[in-house]
Ligand SMILES: Cc1cc2nc3c(=O)[nH]c(=O)nc-3n(C[C@H](O)[C@H](O)[C@H](O)COP(=O)(O)OP(=O)(O)OC[C@H]3O[C@@H](n4cnc5c(N)ncnc54)[C@H](O)[C@@H]3O)c2cc1C
């Protein structure tokens with residue numbers, strides 16, 4: 262059997278969602294291990310740019326096109342996706358953990374009676390052993406659970422396809438090949454009146470706000486970072502390790518960051534897996550917002566700064582010297598773990 | 601006339617409160633060491649049902665699948681104003697994933713029969729999956745509206761809601777019956793009634809064979825809801841846990857890291873290995 266990987270391609274006003282492209286890249290690398298193909302599944306109306314998805318790793322893009330599919334609705338979309346899965350028989354199906362993906366994927370899994378793992382932070386191919394039974398080529402679905410207190414590896418050995426959702430920004434855009442073109446194929450699905458009962462009256466767009474509450478990694482900048490050069494380095498490190506940037510009140514007051522990025526008693530309370538405090542003294546009003554961080558790295562030139570009392574990792578030094586080393590150190594660590 | 605409403609409620613360990621002793625030495629979670637609470641968004645779901653009951657009249661049944669100690673949580677929902685509470689408890693339901701959970705819940709809902717609206721929380725804080733609601737809807741062949749933060753209108757057999765979408769929100773209208781999942785932005789749940797708490801003080805869950813059909817706190821098992829045991833619990837679960845690792849720090853032991861490339865890159869390696877950064 263061909264162990265193909267299907268990726269649900271979420272269609273937005275501005276083209277396909279970033280997470281869909283990220284998933285195509287991930288699917289490509291998993292398919293290489295399985296010796297199989299990546300099938301993108303696009304559902305919508307007036308879909309364009311499908312063959313270009315080859316760039317990210319799709320070998321084939323299957324599309325379901327209908328005026329009724331212009332806006333996402335649970336019933337017609339789940340019917341479309343279920344029909345396509347039954348026809349193409351993929352071995353793995355991946356969805357973005359967006360509002361759409363989290364509305365759609367569970368219905369599909371429930372209908373097909375297969376496993377579904379939400380919000381995976383890593384996907385691998387590996388073995389699953391139970392007793393003396395060995396299941397090969399399993400999708401290892403790795404995700405945090407229990408409010409981020411544990412990391413679990415989930416498999417669905419006895420049901421095909423294995424299904425998972427993944428949050429935006431977790432998988433990297435990599436292995437892109439501008440020359441690759443996907444084969445494009447239309448798939449027909451008939452909808453009945455009972456599939457189309459939901460009416461979307463109106464959609465309201467809101468300006469994209471930073472949501473520090475959901476961030477897994479946050480770099481907190483304090484008055485020790487209150488200059489352009491240091492802030493630039495902080496943003497560079499942040500984009501590298503996929504972190505959000507937040508800050509102390511005086512730094513926000515000084516205009517280096519917008520108000521929605523203020524952390525602490527009068528700002529937001531954050532619960533990241535990792536908080537990197539850069540040039541923050543660690544006054545109680547700031548600490549009030551970060552006490553739920555799973556790990557705290559503090560960088561401060563004052564070895565007696567109170568922030569060190571709550572930090573798990575203490576780095577005494579000037580940000581001007583330490584930040585470049587952090588950037589370099591991360592790049593080296595990556596190289597090492599990729600080997 | 602009023603509406604027949606069902607609220608799906610889960611008792612969860614308070615994961616915002618994980619302390620020492622909550623993790624066993626093998627890295628698994630010691631459920632007993634955590635306080636059990638009603639999943640916060642399920643209380644928001646119940647609150648929406650109660651508001652509808654107040655304005656339109658109706659009947660609310662709360663269903664929870666879980667161990668016997670969830671009886672307390674169900675009793676609490678009666679004190680909030682639910683009319684009937686059902687605990688689905690059976691050894692065969694243990695270790696269910698969302699697929700098996702949604703199967704069992706849908707069988708219980710079929711047993712109840714008539715309903716206009718099924719309410720769920722958006723997601724449960726123990727798994728954060730947000731899967732059970734849509735999975736139940738699919739099993740019942742029912743339409744759904746998820747991420748609902750406001751019920752705008754309920755008339756002429758239709759419901760209009762505001763629901764979150766990726767870049768904002770939308771107004772959507774659909775006919776009943778329907779399943780809704782409710783977010784914490786919808787409301788602030790009311791406190792329980794002291795009068796009811798007194799009245800229900802001695803109430804305990806009873807098997808249906810021993811009581812009248814409208815007895816407020818009932819204990820149902822697999823036979824009673826005609827559930828196929830091979831689709832329940834561990835047997836009915838498609839997902840298996842291969843491995844669990846703890847990321848809780850044992851103590852807030854401080855490591856001093858020299859500001860040199862070699863020590864910072866080994867710190868980064870440690871963080872990547874522990875899945876803290878990718
Ligand atoms: C009612 C009330 C509410 C408040 N609410 C909040 C709140 O919500 N959030 C909040 O953050 N604050 C809040 N504050 C303010 C709070 O008390 C502190 O004043 C503030 O947190 C200090 O910010 P900071 O650490 O950035 O600055 P500072 O206290 O000035 O600390 C700067 C730190 O950077 C270090 N440093 C300087 N230069 C460098 C360098 N080159 N390299 C490395 N380290 C360097 C210094 O050693 C020092 O420790 C509140 C105060 C009050 C009274």
Ligand SMILES: Nc1ncnc2c1ncn2[C@@H]1O[C@H](COP(=O)(O)O)[C@@H](O)[C@H]1O
Nearest residue numbers: 608609665720721723724729730731732
């Ligand atoms: N064991 C259960 N009993 C009753 N309702 C449940 C159960 N598990 C999940 N639910 C409902 O499904 C919602 C989503 O749960 P989850 O998919 O676990 O995030 C919850 O907020 C509840 O409304």
